[in-house]
Amino acid sequence: MTGDGTRVVRAGIPKAAAYEPALPGPVFAAHFHLPGDAIGPYTYGREANPTWTRLETAIGELESPDAPAHTITFASGMAAVAAVLFSQLRAGDAVVLPSDGYQLLPAVRERLESYGIEVRTAPTAGDAQLEALDGARLLWIESPSNPGLEVCDIRRLARAAHARGALVAVDNTLATPLGQRPLDLDADFSVASGTKALTGHGDVLLGYVTTRDTALADAVRTWRKTVGAIPGPMEAWLAHRSLATLALRVRQQAAGALALAEALRDHPEVTGLRHPGLPSDPAHETAARQMREGRFGCVVSFTLPDRAYAERFLEALDLVDDATSFGGVRSTAERRGRWGGDAVPEGFIRFSVGVEEPADLIADVLRALDTAGRKRRSP
Numbered sequence: 459m460t461g462d463g464t465r466v467v468r469a470g471i472p473k474a475a476a477y478e479p480a481l482p483g484p485v486f487a488a489h490f491h492l493p494g495d496a497i498g499p500y501t502y503g504r505e506a507n508p509t510w511t512r513l514e515t516a517i518g519e520l521e522s523p524d525a526p527a528h529t530i531t532f533a534s535g536m537a538a539v540a541a542v543l544f545s546q547l548r549a550g551d552a553v554v555l556p557s558d559g560y561q562l563l564p565a566v567r568e569r570l571e572s573y574g575i576e577v578r579t580a581p582t583a584g585d586a587q588l589e590a591l592d593g594a595r596l597l598w599i600e601s602p603s604n605p606g607l608e609v610c611d612i613r614r615l616a617r618a619a620h621a622r623g624a625l626v627a628v629d630n631t632l633a634t635p636l637g638q639r640p641l642d643l644d645a646d647f648s649v650a651s652g653t654k655a656l657t658g659h660g661d662v663l664l665g666y667v668t669t670r671d672t673a674l675a676d677a678v679r680t681w682r683k684t685v686g687a688i689p690g691p692m693e694a695w696l697a698h699r700s701l702a703t704l705a706l707r708v709r710q711q712a713a714g715a716l717a718l719a720e721a722l723r724d725h726p727e728v729t730g731l732r733h734p735g736l737p738s739d740p741a742h743e744t745a746a747r748q749m750r751e752g753r754f755g756c757v758v759s760f761t762l763p764d765r766a767y768a769e770r771f772l773e774a775l776d777l778v779d780d781a782t783s784f785g786g787v788r789s790t791a792e793r794r795g796r797w798g799g800d801a802v803p804e805g806f807i808r809f810s811v812g813v814e815e816p817a818d819l820i821a822d823v824l825r826a827l828d829t830a831g832r833k834r835r836s837p
């Protein structure tokens with residue numbers, strides 16, 4: 459029985475060796491010495507790299523501590539998402555995507571359809587994807603979803619999909635493996651962007667796929683080699699280094715997000731407040747059942763009266779950067795509608811809570827709301 463805080467500092471770290479560092483530095487190599495036949499763990503840099511191997515071992519230990527698993531890391535979350543979809547689906551197959559998932563899924567859909575793959579969509583909330591499973595080859599789940607923070611019952615959907623012969627992938631970006639373990643909830647793939655909370659410093663793009671099935675892992679690895687969507691050794695090393703603080707960050711950020719959500723709950727100009735950790739949130743009951751140890755993620759979403767109000771709010775914040783992405787140590791927030799890809803109101807804010815003191819952050823947010831509201835009342 460090892461706790462997450464203990465597991466993360468040791469994950470993927472090689473056995474101690476005299477005069478060697480705990481986490482060996484990045485290996486920069488396009489090719490490796492290769493005597494004789496073209497076999498060995500490291501041959502050419504597009505196939506494998508020791509820095510990736512250590513990181514992949516580490517992520518596998520976090521996503522699947524109780525059963526052996528394979529992890530394949532990628533240049534970005536989208537490279538990982540694409541690897542699962544395009545390595546598994548062929549012309550004539552059907553796939554079920556969430557209608558409210560990551561903003562690039564519509565572009566992915568268009569590409570899948572151009573290859574003769576049938577794409578069905580249904581909302582995350584209410585396990586609505588259940589209705590679209592008949593004859594599907596793959597079910598894609600995003601829970602909690604970004605940016606709407608809807609949650610579905612992963613185990614229920616996975617069992618229904620498996621009963622119909624479909625594979626199940628879960629985008630675990632928002633929760634991180636410390637907040638949710640999709641493979642323990644019967645999914646075949648846990649897929650994530652490591653760019654967000656996993657690495658947490660806003661300085662690395664990365665993605666990964668974890669599966670317990672060797673044949674599925676081989677297909678995903680072959681896809682990576684084929685399209686060359688490989689992580690750089692420096693990025694992989696930075697990601698591995700960041701894992702040591704993952705438990706600290708996830709706990710602090712989840713606590714801060716819940717505190718912020720509670721502070722916003724009764725604010726007269728805040729509507730549509732969502733955070734899966736809020737006991738009053740429609741997603742809370744399902745989230746509490748399948749997410750781990752009260753770690754509901756660092757994102758809070760809410761809607762301000764209009765676009766101008768939201769812009770004044772963002773402008774008035776001192777401790778929070780107006781920036782996209784989420785999961786970083788520094789709080790960020792953005793008016794999500796500026797991208798045009800999500801079905802959200804003009805005043806919709808996606809707020810990512812960093813590791814600042816929650817009391818400081820809440821004071822800054824309430825003050826900025828006050829400033830934004832005052833300007834509105836006195837033109």
Ligand SMILES: *Cc1c(COP(=O)(O)O)cnc(C)c1O
Binds near residue numbers: 536539600632
């Ligand atoms: C950011 C994100 C992705 C894409 O990851 P990148 O690293 O930006 O390519 C995929 N899914 C979700 C839920 C995300 O938030």
